[in-house]
Structure formats: C-alpha cells, structure tokens
Amino acid sequence: MSDNEKITIGGNSGNNNGGNNNNPPFTGAPMGDDEFKVPTEEIELPSRGAFYSNGKSTVKIKYLTAEEDNILFSTDLIRSGKVLDVLLENAVIDKELRPDDMVSGDRNLLLIEIRKTGFGNEYKPGSVTCGSCGKDYNPTIDLNKLKPRMLEVMPDSDGFYSLEMPVTKIPIRFRLLRGSDEKRLTKLIESGQKKSNGPRISRLITERYLLQIMEVNGNKDKTYISKFINAMPTKDSLFFREYNRQVEPGIDLDYEFDCEHCGHHETKNIEINSKLFYPDVD
Ligand SMILES: [Zn+2]
Helix, strand or coil: CCHHHHHHHHHHHHHHCCCCCCCCCCCCCCCCCCCCCCCEEEEECCCCCCCCCCCCCEEEEECCCHHHHHHHCCHHHHHHCCHHHHHHHHHECCCCCCHHHCEHHHHHHHHHHHHHHHHCCEECCCCEECCCCCCEECCCEEHHHCCEECCCCCCCCCCCEEEECCCCCCEEEECCCEHHHHHHHHHHHHHHHHCCCCCCHHHHHHHHHHHHEEEECCECCHHHHHHHHHCCCHHHHHHHHHHHHHHCCEECCEEEEECCCCCCEEEEECCCCHHHHCCCCC
C-alpha cells in the first residue's frame, strides 16, 4: 500500500483506519483561526491622536503575509493606483481608527512600518543622480534611519489650526489632509490626466486648500472660502504651505545620500510610493 492510499483511507474513515497506520489521518479540514497567528505590532502614531475624536494614539498593524501578495500583484489595483490604500486598509487591525480618517503623516509612517514587516529595512529606491559629479548610482536606504516627526504644535479642540495671513491679514482656520482627502485629490489628478490638456497643478492646490481651509474671517461658507482661495496672494499661499509643513506630524523623509563616485554628501527626499513594496523590481 502506498503512503498516498493510507492517507486517503485515514481521511475517509476517521478513527477506524486501524492502529497500525503510522500516518496521521488527513482530514482536509481548514486550519482553525488560532492555528497560525500573523504577527502584529503596536505602532505609536506621530499625531499622538490629537486629530481624532477618540484620541487614539496607537494602532496595531499586522505583518505582511502571502495574503498581501494578492494585493501587490492585482493588476486592477496597480492600474488604479490603489495598492498603497488597500495595503494600509488591510494591515491596520483597529476598528476605531481607520486609515481613511488618519492624517497623511500617520499613514506615511504606517506604510514604512508595514513595508519593514514584509521586506525588512533595506530599500533600493533605484537610480539617483549625484548633484555634484552628475553620475548615477544605486543607493541602499536604511529605512530604520527615518525618524517619526511627533506632533509638537497642538491643534484646537476641533483638530484645527488658526493662522493670520501675512499679506491680507485675514485669519483662517484649517485642518490637515486625511486619507479620504488624499483619495479625492488622487482622483482629481487621474481625471486631469485623461483629458488632453493634462492635470492642472494650480487647480490641485486650490482643491487641496478647499479641503483644508475650514473657516475664513469667521465664515464657514464654502463659496466664500473658495473666493478667498482664488484671490490668495502668492506670499500668503506660500506662508500657509510652510506653516502646514511645520505643524504636520509624520515621518521625516529626508535622507543622507553619499555618491559612490565622488563621495558627495547630499540630502534628498524619500518618496512614499508603491515601489517600496516591490523590492525586486527596478
Ligand atoms: Zn558624485
């Protein structure tokens, strides 16, 4: 009798397969949910939970597994640019705080942490051009060197910031971008790309400001806010963006590169994109 036959008999006849069968009975039953636990990790959010009504400041993520390969290699998701969104949605276990409601900085930090669970901390972003000798090289980045930028300037009880524009002297209240806002902006870029005249950068900034600015001169009316944004002097606009950058928590994506050819040292920004999750692809 072959081993295969023994296994089949054992599986079909339960305990009646005789005491002399050394092979464990093969039942074909699915593994219990508790059989193999995917490792998880508790992550402290850079926002300290200050923008969330429940004040949640940590979330639990599960490690990347073969299940996520289905996401990473789904041509539909790749084509629609939703790989990172779906990965994040899948990895965050907590029900009380979902990635759509998280500020961008928390999402970025989580994406880096999730990446490390699956592919480690070494990342090859591809070819980099040296700012000094102009030659290309392929650096390896240690993602562990990227440090969280914890929230320092606390928002008000609504999770908003108040600001007076330097040129027009108009006071505004604004909030930071969230996952759902990012999705709206991504959609806008896509619809812009479908049209022959291409995406309008200025339009994108306007849309971004519309999502962020909640109040102008004490007025919450969206039409009023929209008129204000369209008439915003460049200096005020730059000031707003800079202030936004200063208060926004997240992960510091500046990285020190050393040119392989001439040793030139320069700081460049690491991009958060789907490339992080395809380490073998150039
Ligand atoms: Zn160089």
